[in-house]
Amino acid sequence: MAENTTITQSKETKDLLILLAQTQKKCGFLSEETLANLARTLDMSLSDVYGVATFYSFLSTKPLGRHVIRVCKSLPCHYKDAAVIIESLEKTLGIKTGETTPDGRFSLELTNCIGACDKAPAILINDDVHGDLTVDRIPQILQAYK
C-alpha cells in the first residue's frame, strides 16, 4: 500500500505552504520569480502567495546561506547567557545576526523558543538542535557544516 505517504506528500499537491517549503528546500529561498511562477501555476494572486511566504519565519524571500543558524532568544535561553553565544557566533562568523557570510556558508538568525529549554542555551542549525552550548564548543560544532 501507499507506503511513504507520511514522508513524501503527493507530488501534485496544490497546498501552497507545502509547495513553498519544498521550493525553499530546493532553491534555498523564495525569489520573486519563484513566487510569480507559483502564483501562475496555482491561479492565485501574487500578493496572496507573497502573503503566505512572508508570514512564516522559516520561509525566506531573501537568499540564505547553505546552513541556517537560529539562536534561541526566549527567556530560559536568554537567562542562560544566550547573548554570549550570539556574540561569539557573530565574532566567529564575522557577521551580524540577520546576515549571511560572504562565502554563502552560514546565515545567522535569532528565533523564539525551540523547545529545548531543558538544554538552554540552545540553537538550531538547519534541523539539528545543539543544546547546553558553551562558547568553547562553537568552532567544533560549526566544522560539521561545510
Add this chain to the structure above:
Amino acid sequence: MPEKRIVLRNCGVIDPRDMSSYLAHDGFKGLEKALSLTPEQVIEEVKTSGLRGRGGAGFPAGMKWELTRKSPGDEKYLICNADEGEVGTFKDRYILQNDPFSLVEAIAIAGYAIGAKKGFIYLRAEYHYLRPMLANAIDQARAKGFLSHMDIEIRMGAGAYVCGEESALMESIEGKRGEVRYRPPFPPTKGLFGKPTVINNVETLMNIPAIMLNGARWFNQIGTERSKGTKVFSVAGDVPRPGVYEMVLGSKLRELVQDLAGATDIKAIQIGGATGRLIPESMLDTPLAFENLLGAGAITVFNSHRDIIDIVYRTMEFLAEESCGKCVPCRQGTEVMVETLERFMHGEGEERDVKVLQELSSTMMLTSLCGLGQAAPNPVIDSLQYFKDAYESRIKARGEVKV
C-alpha cells in the same frame, strides 16, 4: 501528591524506533479494546474519564469528540496539535522522542470514535528532526494493519507560534497564512476544510490508550474534582534539574519546582509560558489543577537576580512578534505594551504608563479575536499585582512619585 506516570509510562521503557517493544508493553491493546466497542461507547468512556485538554484551554475531550461525531457529514478530521510553541514548553517533544507509538495508537482510537478517515499531526518546523521517527511509527502501525480505518499524515509548520492556536493551525494545514478565524462556527461543526474536526494536543491524546485499557473509572479516581489524571510539566529556568515531570493533578507547585526540579532561589515563576501567569514565591503552595493554575505545563523559574520588568518586557516582545496581526487590539495592543515597558526598562516609566498598561489590558482581554491577544496582558496584570514594586521603584528613581 506524587509523581505518576500515565502519559510518560513508556518513555525510557520502550525503543521508540521498534514497534515490537511497544507491542510487548500493551501496545495497541487500547485500540483493540476500542474496536470491540461502538464509537459511541468509546466516546462515553472518554467522557466518563473526565479527561480535559492539555493544550492550555482544558476543554473536556469527550465532549469535543461527541460534538464532532454528531455533526452531519461523512468527511471528518482529527488533528493532533504538535506545534508546541509556548515559551518554556518541551513536553510534547519529549513524548514524541520517546513514545511516538502511543500517539499513533491514540489517533487511531480517536479517529474511530469520531468517524475520521484522515488524521493530521501538525508538527512545528523547529521539530523537523522528530519527523523521521514519527513517520516510522506511523508506517510500522500501518504495516501491521492498525490503521486500516484511517490514514495519518504529518504536516510541518513553518515557524509561527500562533499556528498552535487551533483555527490558525487549520488555516495553515489548508496552506494559508496562519491567521485565526472568527468563531463560531467551532471546529466540531466546521473545522479543517470546512468539515467537522477534533483538534487535540499531543498530551491529551497520550492519555487515551491507557483510559481504554484501564477504564474510565480508573482514570477518574486520579486527580481532583475537576482535574482528572496527571499533567506533564516542562520545568526550565533557574533550577538545577530542568526537565519533564509528570504529576497527579492537584499536586503543589512547590513539590514540582523545589522537590523535583531542585529550585532553591525563587523570585517568580511563569506558569503556562508567555500567555500564562507570573506569580511570586509566596504562591508555591498553589495546587496545579485547572481550577487553580495550569496552562499547557510550562514552568519557568526566575531567581532573585532576575528583573521582573525585563521578564515582562521580553515576554511582551515575543507576543508582539508572534501576533498574527488580524485583529487590532492584539496587533496594536502588544506593540504599545512593548513600547511602554521599554520606557520602564530605560528608567523613563511614569505613573500614567501604569494606567495605560491597565486600561490596555482590559481592552485586549475583552476584544481580541483569539487566546493570544486575550491572554497577552497576563504577565502585565500579574506583575502589577504581585511585583508592583518593580514599577514603583523605577518611577521613584525617576523622581516622579506623586503619592
